[in-house]
Every structure is written in structure tokens, then in C-alpha cells.
Amino acid sequence: EAQVTQNPRYLITVTGKKLTVTCSQNMNHEYMSWYRQDPGLGLRQIYYSMNVEVTDKGDVPEGYKVSRKEKRNFPLILESPSPNQTSLYFCASSSRTGAYEQYFGPGTRLTVT
Amino acid sequence: LAKTTQPISMDSYEGQEVNITCSHNNIATNDYITWYQQFPSQGPRFIIQGYKTKVTNEVASLFIPADRKSSTLSLPRVSLSDTAVYYCLVGRFYGNNRLAFGKGNQVVVIP
Numbered sequence: 001e002a003q004v005t006q007n008p009r010y011l012i013t014v015t016g017k018k019l020t021v022t023c024s025q026n027m028n029h030e031y032m033s034w035y036r037q038d039p040g041l042g043l044r045q046i047y048y049s050m051n052v053e054v055t056d057k058g059d060v061p062e063g064y065k066v067s068r069k070e071k072r073n074f075p076l077i078l079e080s081p082s083p084n085q086t087s088l089y090f091c092a093s094s095s096r097t098g099a100y101e102q103y104f105g106p107g108t109r110l111t112v113t
Numbered sequence: 114l115a116k117t118t119q120p121i122s123m124d125s126y127e128g129q130e131v132n133i134t135c136s137h138n139n140i141a142t143n144d145y146i147t148w149y150q151q152f153p154s155q156g157p158r159f160i161i162q163g164y165k166t167k168v169t170n171e172v173a174s175l176f177i178p179a180d181r182k183s184s185t186l187s188l189p190r191v192s193l194s195d196t197a198v199y200y201c202l203v204g205r206f207y208g209n210n211r212l213a214f215g216k217g218n219q220v221v222v223i224p
Contacts, residue, residue, distance in 0.1 A: 004156075031210065033212070035214070040216065041216065042200070042215050042216035042217050043157070043214035043217075044214070045211060048210050048211070048212075056211070057211070058211055059211070059213065090156050090157075096206055097204070097205070097206050098210040098212045099144070099145055099202070099204030099205050099206055099210065099212070100147075100206060101147070101162065102149075102157075102159065103159075104156025104158070107155070
């Protein structure tokens with residue numbers, strides 16, 4: 001089954017404790033992207049990747065890092081999480097670009113205390 | 114970066130046709146318009162995509178006027194399960210892929 005998976009689905013952590021949210025897709029897609037969703041603000045793009053070793057900033061990249069060492073994986077790294085990064089995070093992938101049909105993961109709900 | 118503007122929310126009665134609008138005044142020549150549907154606590158799901166005039170698939174129609182500065186997603190005969198947030202997105206199939214989903218339009222279907 002074609003899908004985008006994220007782990008963990010739920011995470012509660014403390015300020016400053018480094019964490020990684022994994023994202024994996026099994027569709028051999030070139031494009032992958034991370035979004036955060038907050039009440040009243042819609043979906044905002046954090047980072048995206050056009051292919052292996054090619055990443056770029058979205059609208060809200062501050063406080064986040066990403067890497068794309070393999071085509072299928074696109075982890076999101078929070079080196080020193082803060083409470084303002086409490087949010088619902090979605091990973092997505094597309095066979096061409098972000099403007100093409102994107103497939104979204106189930107989401108990761110992160111709480112930073 | 115092409116920005117989009119949508120009404121915050123709208124209600125509709127079950128069985129009616131729902132038209133959801135999106136404004137994208139700074140759309141570029143090579144940009145396409147894409148619509149997504151999102152249910153609570155789920156990732157968005159692709160509905161339809163188009164460049165100009167009209168596109169129809171099994172779940173929706175997309176109307177794009179000649180100037181392409183706006184678009185309308187039409188859902189025929191909605192049911193309660195169509196209650197969701199609907200996002201429009203503008204972007205191109207090459208080049209810069211920084212995207213702006215916007216805040217979306219909460220559609221509530223009333224029995």
C-alpha cells in the first residue's frame with residue numbers, strides 16, 4: 001500500500017531535549033516536505049526537499065533541521081525544542097513537485113513543556 | 114510565492130451543492146491550482162487540480178475563470194461526511210517549491 005508514515009504519532013517532551021520525528025514514503029517520490037499546523041494558522045511549510053541531499057527552507061524553518069540522505073526518508077530534527085514548537089506536524093511526498101499531488105502522513109502531535 | 118485567500122468558514126445543508134472560493138491574485142503564468150480536503154487530526158487529501166476553465170472528477174469540479182485570479186471548488190450534493198477544512202494551493206511543477214497552503218475554509222454540512 002502506497003503510504004507516508006510518521007513516527008512517533010504523539011510525543012510529549014521538555015524544553016531543550018533534542019528530538020527527531022521520522023518520515024518515510026514507499027512510493028519512490030522525489031519531493032518531500034514538512035508542515036506544521038496550528039489553530040487559526042492553517043498549514044505552514046517548514047522545509048522541503050526536491051531529492052536526495054537537496055533541501056530548502058519553507059515559511060517557518062527557524063528551530064528545525066532536516067536531512068535527506070535516502071530518497072524514502074526525510075526526518076525532522078528539533079535540536080532544542082521550545083514550547084512554541086508545540087504543534088501538529090505533517091510530512092508529505094509527491095512524485096514531481098509540491099505543486100503536484102501530495103500524499104500526507106497521519107501527523108505527529110508534539111507537546112513541548 | 115503565490116498566496117491564497119479563502120473565507121474562514123461556511124455552512125451548507127445536506128444534499129445541496131457547495132461552492133468554495135479561493136482568491137489568488139498574484140498567480141503566475143505557469144502556476145497550477147490544487148485543492149485539498151482535511152478532516153480533524155488527519156493529513157490533507159488531494160481532491161482536484163487544474164490550470165484553466167473547468168476540471169471535473171468523480172468527487173468535485175473546479176472552475177477557473179479566464180484571468181485565473183480566483184477558483185471555485187464545487188461539491189455536488191454534500192453529505193455530513195463532507196464536513197472538513199478545504200485548502201487551495203497555487204504552485205508550479207518546476208523551480209521553487211516553497212508553498213503556502215493558507216488557513217483554509219471550514220465547511221460544515223448541516224443535517
